[in-house]
Amino acid sequence: MSYFNIQSINNTAGGKAFAASKPIADTIKTLSTLGSIDMGSIDSLPNLLGRKVISYGSLANYFKQVGSGDTIFVQYPLYISYPAFLQVVYYLRFVKRCKLVFIIHDVNSLRIDPTVGLGGMGHTNNTQRSLRNELRILKLASGILVPTDAMRKFIENTNKVSAKVIVFGLYEHLADSLDVPTFKNQRTMIFAGNLDKSSFLSKLNHSTFHYEIYGNEPSMFTLPENLDYRGSFPSDELSAQFSGGFGLVWDGSSVDGISGVMGAYLRYNSPFKASMFLASGIPVVVWKNAAIADFVSQHRLGITVNSLAEAESAIKQITDEQYAELTASVRSFGLQLRQGAQFKKALEDVLTFA
Structure with a gap:
């Protein structure tokens, strides 16, 4: 059995210095210690209907090295259209017969104000509909990693998932140096x-x-x-x-x-x-x-x-x-x-x- 990682890039930060990429980069680095292969960003995969869906040939070609029984780590959410995200998940779960482990960074329907704009899978101007779409995806997971017990309870109680939901706690913050600074008291x-x-x-x-x-x-x-x-x-x-x-x-x-x-x-x-x-x-x-x-x-x-x-x-x-x-x-x-x-x-x- 092999391990793979897929992700997408959140462009909502507008390229600012406080990019949201380090949490994903750190998890990919940790996954590599298991021998996980990073397949990179799937942002370019949607190629039909205004980049809203993916051709079957593109899916097959992109995931050609993935075999039955392999485990795919999904850095959740993927910032592609909801139909494209569903295609990826269904293809990996039911065609390739892979195990899917979602690493939750955000549940966007809980955090983004629909009056401001919802960018990402499952997003409509109706928050509840968006949330149902996201939970529909999570229900296909074999395992789910979440940052807090409150999020674990929400996913289990709201979605009735069959997957095991594990709390990993605060996000890791990998560093080459293991020397944590010492500071003096300052108001x-x-x-x-x-x-x-x-x-x-x-x-x-x-x-x-x-x-x-x-x-x-x-x-x-x-x-x-x-x-x-x-x-x-x-x-x-x-x-x-x-x-x-x-x-x-x-x-x-x-x-x-x-x-x-x-x-x-x-x-x-x-x-x-x-x-x-x-x-x-x-x-x-x-x-x-x-x-x-x-x-x-x-x-x-x-x-x-x-x-x-x-x-x-x-x-x-x-x-x-x-x-x-x-x-x-x-x-x-x-x-x-x-x-x-x-x-x-x-x-x-x-x-x-x-």
């Missing part, structure tokens, strides 16, 4: 990411707390002058800019909790920026209702709060000794993320069932 919150999707920053104009901001300058609003904007850096250079404090894992438009589509999605997913901060030795600030909040608290990886005002107050009260204890836990866990330990264990588990 700082670091935020890095897509600033246009982070309009809560505009509400911090009266805050006296030190916020360190990284990312492309937002086009939808102006950053308040009291925020310390440091510019944009490629993901592999970003952590070198940090000098201590806490990494802020926040989304949406409110500083008093998280609401709307993004708030709802944080109840299911594991934001990759949390892994980035922890692998860099930085403890995190997480919304109390986020899917990763209990994990952060139990493993002493940061603090969980209801609002940014609460976070500011809590950080001001943390002593140097308490911060040193926090960062010791963070460095230990960050080393696991750099080695991909959690994900490797989840892979071993899912392959015993798939």
Whole structure:
């Protein structure tokens, strides 16, 4: 039996420095330790009806090296049309008779506001219909890897899947160096990411707390002058800019909790920026209702709060000794993320069932 990996490229980031490609690149690197063959991006495979469907000949040619009983790891979602995605899955499952293991990075119908636009498989302007389409695909899996227990429960309870659903925890953040930095206590919150999707920053104009901001300058609003904007850096250079404090894992438009589509999605997913901060030795600030909040608290990886005002107050009260204890836990866990330990264990588990 052989292992293969398929993926597609999410172009919604617009080529910005904070690309969403590292989580996929890291999982591919870990899969290669199993001998998995990376088949690359299938974005160019749809070739009929305005690139909405795939000819049978193209499918057969693309997957000609795949044999019956082989295992295909699918980096989910694939950013091709829903009909094309269904074709790929049906061909591999029923023609090639392969086992399909989905590695869930996002369930787009849960995270994208249909009024803004839904890009990707299963997406219509009706959120429930889009979700049904996505779940229809997931139901064909032999095994599913998800980042949180909340997402596991959602998929199992909503979809009645027969596949084993395994939780891998926070996304791995592989690094050549296994030396996780040590930082001193600083009353700082670091935020890095897509600033246009982070309009809560505009509400911090009266805050006296030190916020360190990284990312492309937002086009939808102006950053308040009291925020310390440091510019944009490629993901592999970003952590070198940090000098201590806490990494802020926040989304949406409110500083008093998280609401709307993004708030709802944080109840299911594991934001990759949390892994980035922890692998860099930085403890995190997480919304109390986020899917990763209990994990952060139990493993002493940061603090969980209801609002940014609460976070500011809590950080001001943390002593140097308490911060040193926090960062010791963070460095230990960050080393696991750099080695991909959690994900490797989840892979071993899912392959015993798939």
